Amino acid sequence: MTxxxxxxxxxxxxxxxxxxxxxxxxxxSSFGNRSSFISSTRSTQQTLQFIIAFNIFLFLFITILSVLFLYIN
Structure with a gap:
């Protein structure tokens, strides 16, 4: 469940x-907001892409763990 x-x-x-x-x-600006909350600097984009890749890896890892846990029980 967790x-x-x-x-x-x-x-x-x-x-x-x-x-x-x-x-x-x-x-x-695609969301209609012209604030500088997330500027498009190169380091910000690279950091955001790294976080996305890490989340995808974590998602796949937890998916594999849940499938293995299902087969064990």
Whole structure:
């Protein structure tokens, strides 16, 4: 039950981060907001892409763990 909750949280977080990441845009203007909350500097984009890749890896790892746990029990 706890693994499933973590799995859902990671999947929702990953989807949100992918939607926020816009390498071609200069900021979050695609959402109608011209604030400088997330500027499009190279380091920010690289950090965001690293976090997305880490979340995807974590999602796949937890998926494999849950399948193995299902087969063990």
């Amino acid at each position: 693994i499933r909750l973590i799995w859902y949280l990671i999947s929702i977080t990953t989807i949100c981060l992918i939607l926020i990441n816009n390498p071609k845009g200069s900021n979050l």
